[in-house]
Structures are given as structure tokens and as C-alpha cells.
Amino acid sequence: MPSHVITLANGITMPTLGQGTWFMGESSSSRKDEIAALQKGIDLGMTLIDTAEMYASGGAEKVTGEAIAGRRDKVFLVSKVLPGNASRKGTIAAFERSLKRLGTDYIDLYLLHWRGGYPLDETFDAMERLLDAGKIRAYGVSNFDLDDMQEASQYDRGHICVNQVLYNLASRGIEWDLLGWLRKRNVAVMAYSPLYQTRLLKSPGLKRMAEELSITPAQLALAWLLHQGTIPIPKSSSVKRVEENRKAWDIVLEPEILGKLDGIFPPPDHKMPLDVL
């Protein structure tokens, strides 16, 4: 059975299956459903919630704040600073704004959303200050390719715990070199868009395999990412689909199934640019 927790490089633990929040907080009509879905996920153990100042311009953080009110201690909260805010001072200011929207006084894991114009050492200095002040428990990056990671490792004092990247059965480019590099250095990989924003679920091959296993295509896609040792963060605003996604934790994929999946979704046979959304 896939493990439900992973220990990050700095010793703290994080759930291996989480919930995304992109596109939440955009409309008041879906707010109730979004909060109910996030709370159901927390009740089912998917206590890792991934959000960002970017999503709905802070709206997703506000929805998250509402969903975790009264249960903050159960949740592993991840948020991200926009590259345009990621200067030494700007990172701290953006962080404090996120805290307010989230209604908390700390964030478990704080990520640089993608690389921008500010030098990495400035951003990481700010992350270190937040770490020293106990306002974050770990920090990391997102959308960093191998070159970015190699450069980042010169400035992060070995403290980057996570790289959050696009990864799913239909987008396996990171297996060429990035995934191995990260594993070797104990940098955890969060797999964003694990269902390829539902595009993957339409694959006839995936549907066929899921049917064979008496599970849903979404469960198979998530179970495969868990098997790869990565941390998928599917987004759902539906209690029913959150319940469905949670069951991915109970699925064991035998080598024969993994082989068949490789046949349908081949691993990369050459270096590819990092896939992003």
C-alpha cells in the first residue's frame, strides 16, 4: 500500500496525497461546494492543501482559510509567492498577505511559484528569514527544471525540500533527468495537474486499464503517481470526487499493470523541456 506520509529533507512529515485549489474562490456560487470538498478531503486524511497567492488573486487562499478554520492543526498548508513579488522584502510582504487571507500564523511549506526576474539568493534569503522566525516549516520551488535546480542548490543552503512540477501519465518528461536528480537529493516532488485538468481521463487506454482493475481512470492516474513516489494534488470542488480520489491511496499497482501503463504512456526517450501549464 502506498505510504500516507513522506518525510522531507528537514525531517518534517507531509501527506503524500493532497488537494489543489486552482480555480477555487473565483465565484461565490461555487464557494459552498469548494469548502465542503476541502473539508471532506481533510476528514479523509488528504490534509495537504495546495494554494497560491495567484489563484483567484487571493480568492483561493480565502476559501482555504474558511475551509481550515477550527482545524488548522490537522492541515499541512502549502502556498506560493509569485515571482514578481519574490524580492527579499517582497517575499515577506506577500507571505504576510497570504497569512491574513488564510487566517493562520504559519504556512507549512512555502514555494516560489516559478522563476522570475529576482535573483534566487534574494528569494531564498527571505525564505530563510521566515524559517528562522518559525513562520514556515519548510520551503521549496515550483516549475524548476534541472538547470534551475542546479543553480538553486548554490543558494538554498541545502534547504529546498520540494519541487512542484507538472507530472502525470501523459507528461513524463521529468523522468529523463530531473526526477532522478531530485530523488538523489531527497527533494520531494509534488505532482501538479495530476489528471492533466481532466484531459488524461479521456484517454481510451487509461479508461480500459481502469475498467480492468475495477477502479476509475482518476484513481488509476493518482495511484500511478503515488507509486512513482510523488505527491499528487488533485483539485476537486466535489465531495463525491474527493472521496473517489482518496481511494487512490488504497490501490496497489502490480508490475504487470505498470508495464501495460508504460506501453500506453511511454516514458521519455530523450531530454524534454519542462512541461508547464
Ligand code: NDP
Ligand atoms: P487537476 O489535474 O487536479 O484536475 C482538476 C480537474 O479535474 C477539475 O476540473 C476537477 O473538477 C476534475 N476532477 C478532479 N477529480 C476528478 C475525478 N475523480 N474525476 C473526474 N474529474 C475530476 O488539475 P489542476 O491544474 O487543478 O492541478 C491540481 C493542483 O495543482 C491545482 O489545483 C493547484 O493547486 C496545483 N497547480 C500548481 C501549478 C504550479 O505552477 N505550481 C500549476 C497548476 C496546478 P471538479 O472540481 O469539478 O471535481
